[in-house]
Amino acid sequence: MAIEVKIxxxxxxxxxxxxxxxxxxxxxxxxxxxxxxxxxxxKGRLITDDGGLHRFVxxxxxxxDVRFTGSLDTALKDGDAVTILPAVAGG
Amino acid sequence: xxxxxxLTDATGDTxxxxxxRLSPRWEGTNPVRLWAKLEDRxxxxxxxxRAALAMVRAAEADGRLTPGCxxxxxxxxxxxxxLAMVAKLHGYGLVCVMPENTSIERRQLLEMFGARIISSPAxxxxxxxxxxxxxxAEQYPDWVMLYQYGNxxxxxxxxxxxxxxxxxxxxxITHFVAGLGTTGTLMGAxxxxxxxxxxxxxxxxxxxxxxxVYGLRNIDEGFVPELYDDSxxxxxxxxxxxxxxxxxxxxxxxxGIFAGISTGAILHAALSIADRVAARDERADxxxxxCDGGWKYLSTGxxxxxxxxxxxxxxxxxxx
Numbered sequence: 001m002a003i004e005v006k007i008x009x010x011x012x013x014x015x016x017x018x019x020x021x022x023x024x025x026x027x028x029x030x031x032x033x034x035x036x037x038x039x040x041x042x043k044g045r046l047i048t049d050d051g052g053l054h055r056f057v058x059x060x061x062x063x064x065d066v067r068f069t070g071s072l073d074t075a076l077k078d079g080d081a082v083t084i085l086p087a088v089a090g091g
Numbered sequence: 092x093x094x095x096x097x098l099t100d101a102t103g104d105t106x107x108x109x110x111x112r113l114s115p116r117w118e119g120t121n122p123v124r125l126w127a128k129l130e131d132r133x134x135x136x137x138x139x140x141r142a143a144l145a146m147v148r149a150a151e152a153d154g155r156l157t158p159g160c161x162x163x164x165x166x167x168x169x170x171x172x173x174l175a176m177v178a179k180l181h182g183y184g185l186v187c188v189m190p191e192n193t194s195i196e197r198r199q200l201l202e203m204f205g206a207r208i209i210s211s212p213a214x215x216x217x218x219x220x221x222x223x224x225x226x227x228a229e230q231y232p233d234w235v236m237l238y239q240y241g242n243x244x245x246x247x248x249x250x251x252x253x254x255x256x257x258x259x260x261x262x263x264i265t266h267f268v269a270g271l272g273t274t275g276t277l278m279g280a281x282x283x284x285x286x287x288x289x290x291x292x293x294x295x296x297x298x299x300x301x302x303x304v305y306g307l308r309n310i311d312e313g314f315v316p317e318l319y320d321d322s323x324x325x326x327x328x329x330x331x332x333x334x335x336x337x338x339x340x341x342x343x344x345x346x347g348i349f350a351g352i353s354t355g356a357i358l359h360a361a362l363s364i365a366d367r368v369a370a371r372d373e374r375a376d377x378x379x380x381x382c383d384g385g386w387k388y389l390s391t392g393x394x395x396x397x398x399x400x401x402x403x404x405x406x407x408x409x410x411x
Contacts, residue, residue: 008305045310056313058329063363065295065327083329086305087313089165089217089240089272 003031003076006083014042023082028059029072031082046084047072056087099180102140103252105132107260107378112345113362115369123369125361126261126378127348128253135169135176135200137351137383138253142275143173145248146237147181155235158182163234165189165224167217167409168197169383170239170273175204186234188224190216192303193409196387216304216409218314239273241317249279257378258287265368268361268379270353271295271327272411274319276380281323292325296360298353299329301406328363330356332410333402336393338362339385351383352393353411382411 001024007015015021021039025031036043046057052071053059059066060083066074076082095101108127115123130138150156161184164174171187178185185206189197192213201208209227211220221240228236239245253276258264267284269276274295281293307313321327332352339355342348350358361379368375385394392404 009302010305010307010310054310055315056310060329063299063329063331065329067321068324068326083299085299085329086307086310087315088215088300088305088307089221089314089316 001025001078003078003080003082005031005035006081008085010086011042011045011084014039014045025076027072027076028061028066028070028074028082031076032072058085058087059083060085097180098134099140099144099177102133102144104256105129107257108348110346113341113358115362115365121372121374123365123373123375124377125358125365126376127346127381128257128378129348129381130253131350131381131384133173135172136386137169137173138276138380139169139173140176141248141252142239142242142245142273143170143177143237145244146239146242147174147177147183149242149244149247150235150237151181156181156183160184161186161231161234163188163224163227163231163236164239165211165217165220166239167220167272167411168193168201168387171206171208172197172200172204174237175201175206178206179204186227188220188227190220190409192216192407194388195390200387213407214303214306215312216300218307218312221314239275240314243318245273245275246279246282246318249276250283251279253380254280254283258284261376261378263376264288264291264378265375266292266294266361266364266377268294268296268357268364268377270357270380270382270411271297272353274316278318278320278323285323292364293323294360294364295324295327296330296353296357297327298335298356298411299331300409301332303407304409326364328360330359331402332405333398334359335410336398336401336405339393340398343385348381349385350381351385351410352388352391352405354381354383356411357382 335355
């Protein structure tokens with residue numbers, strides 16, 4: 001099971017500069033654990049101490065914000081594309 | 092009634108137009124129909140006229156704005172242009188803090204309206220404009236920052252205007268789709284529609300920019316507008332420049348609507364939702380916002396060459 005995860009510039013220090021890495025997991029939570037195993041420390045930048053997604057981090061599965069699809073429990077399947085982005089202003 | 096005493100009085104009451112060619116099913120027992128709210132029909136050509144006018148009126152009512160005052164606002168363009176028009180008619184000065192990677196048309200329009208532009212760095216996008224404006228507000232305490240990201244009058248303009256107008260024209264509404272920038276449109280119109288139609292879906296489309304815009308130094312420099320309340324939303328989509336451009340062109344080609352790029356992003360989200368409903372063989376009436384026309388984006392290359400070329404041109408620009 002391979003899921004492509006797009007990494008924002010700000011977190012590429014954890015992926016040796018890679019813009020995208022492969023990971024696996026049946027839920028977003030499992031995927032982040034898997035990512036942290038290959039790229040130690042990245043989980044701590046995405047998840048807060050109380051176990052939720054960092055306020056200024058947005059994660060999208062196939063372009064849909066996971067906060068509206070079950071957050072860290074969002075189910076993943078082979079071929080899904082996960083995008084991580086910092087929150088920025090519009091307007 | 093199409094006669095008004097002044098330009099600002101002509102804000103709102105925009106048309107809601109069906110898209111029979113782009114809708115998954117326009118007719119039949121379970122139609123899935125798309126409806127475009129043409130906000131480019133506002134006085135300066137964008138939905139931001141509603142928020143700008145409401146914020147100025149609120150600040151006048153509570154005494155913060157008095158004749159001769161200078162207004163300060165961080166903006167990537169449309170809010171600035173709307174404020175510049177209102178400021179001119181109401182006798183205020185305007186200072187806009189705008190990221191340097193915004194289209195030349197926006198700058199020219201602002202200058203023509205007499206606004207002063209202070210540029211903020213391209214890296215970090217509007218986050219930097221907000222930060223710069225907050226610094227300026229401390230430096231110049233007599234300037235009045237209306238602050239669209241946290242000003243309740245922004246959302247209220249849509250609670251009292253956009254939302255009721257849409258429900259009046261489309262009582263069978265099932266979905267409302269709009270862009271997520273300051274979040275004012277979605278929070279205001281979304282709350283109104285949810286109150287009146289409890290099972291309505293409120294869908295956000297946010298632009299996914301090139302990397303430059305996300306070039307923050309650390310995650311804690313991120314920004315979520317104070318107006319934002321995610322309990323109002325049902326779902327939220329991140330739309331790439333490519334998909335936004337593709338839909339912008341679809342709108343012209345199939346429905347004759349020449350819209351700005353953020354509208355393409357909104358239509359993309361609207362179609363994603365509409366296609367899901369159509370696949371379940373249910374009915375839907377999806378209203379979405381056309382934020383502005385395409386005129387201010389011609390210089391970005393959005394409408395020239397292949398989609399791929401246009402998307403590359405947009406890399407690094409703030410297009411919403």
